[in-house]
Amino acid sequence: MEDIQNKAKEEPHLKEQFLNSLFPTIELMENLIKRLELKEESFETFKLASEEEMTVLWDSLLLINDSLTIEDNSKKNGKKYKSFEELYGKETTEEYRPSLKEKKKSNENNNEMGFRPSAQHCKNVGTLIQCGECDKWRVIYSKSKLSSHENDELTRFLDEIQYTCGDTFYDISSSKGINIQSPHSTDDSLKKLFSIVKVNNTLTCNSPIEIPYYSSGLFKESLCFNCGAECEEENNYGEYFPYCEDCSASVENKKRRSKENKFVKSSKRKNV
Ligand SMILES: [Zn+2]
Ligand SMILES: [Zn+2]
Structure with missing residues (x-):
């Protein structure tokens, strides 16, 4: 990807032609994705933002914080995640899964x-x-x-x-x-x-x-x-x-019943 970006700087038509050559693949993927659905709702696809749209957005971001530079798109002080190379092959536990952690914190005794x-x-x-x-x-x-x-x-x-x-x-x-x-x-x-x-x-x-x-x-x-x-x-x-x-x-530690329970008539409500 980086190679292509560098080449595009030397070769002014490369970008346009490259995008054109991708068009059939993009269209194919769009059609595939639009046929998928989740919970009876179809997926949608969105067109890539044009350069013009990005410039407009960028200008409005600068109004908020003019210390931003377009070359540096990393998150500031991004110490939150370790690199892939560092972690690849390492044993991990659920303890550090962010989604579980947040939920636990906000819900405990709550x-x-x-x-x-x-x-x-x-x-x-x-x-x-x-x-x-x-x-x-x-x-x-x-x-x-x-x-x-x-x-x-x-x-x-x-x-x-x-x-x-x-x-x-x-x-x-x-x-x-x-x-x-x-x-x-x-x-x-x-x-x-x-x-x-x-x-x-x-x-x-x-x-x-x-x-x-x-x-x-x-x-x-x-x-x-x-x-x-x-x-x-x-x-x-x-x-x-x-x-x-x-x-x-x-499951190793199975939960014991405190006393024998009978199962009788039920009333269930399906969440559809
Ligand atoms: Zn089970
Ligand atoms: Zn659930």
């Missing part, structure tokens, strides 16, 4: 529920929600038993949303443009509902299935404690929580 995620609080709702990232079913808790009106309202809300582990219902509402935490909110009934109905926001996609899922006795599907996959009935009446075949083999 449960916004205001009450314990217990089996009783789970029974007050009897509904689960599925994470769109890890597919695990998460328990919805309520401080008090829901009226049928509140239940309907919750059902309507759940039908419209995308949930990911660690979200609160406040996060989800505000991402939908409903600011129920604002004192001027007009959506009073949702605001009231989510003052008692909660998901455990300290969960991450790595968290196991919550114990109230089992101890509430509401949900008959035996989900693997570790990965959340549905598993065979016969593995699931022992002293341990259920584990699927893969996790049975890979």
Whole structure:
């Protein structure tokens, strides 16, 4: 790439011709990408910024900080990451994965529920929600038993949303443009509902299935404690929580049940 950039300085037409020669490949890639979709939404592609657009952007950046130079495009004081050569082949652990670290820090002892995620609080709702990232079913808790009106309202809300582990219902509402935490909110009934109905926001996609899922006795599907996959009935009446075949083999310290739990009727809510 650097060679091409240097050559382009000597050869004025090289840049234009080089871009032209890439055009069929770019078009092919664009067409491929546009045919992909995620969660029923198609991918989009964007055209490369033109030189003119970049100049305009650059000029506006200089208004903010005129010490910037166009040749130096590295992040200032960029000590955050080690070089590839330094780390290649080195054993690493999850401890340093930035995305997990941030989540952990911000969520530790930061449960916004205001009450314990217990089996009783789970029974007050009897509904689960599925994470769109890890597919695990998460328990919805309520401080008090829901009226049928509140239940309907919750059902309507759940039908419209995308949930990911660690979200609160406040996060989800505000991402939908409903600011129920604002004192001027007009959506009073949702605001009231989510003052008692909660998901455990300290969960991450790595968290196991919550114990109230089992101890509430509401949900008959035996989900693997570790990965959340549905598993065979016969593995699931022992002293341990259920584990699927893969996790049975890979998890060393399996979680023991405090007492025998029965699985009875379930009510699940698919997060689509
Ligand atoms: Zn998840
Ligand atoms: Zn599993």
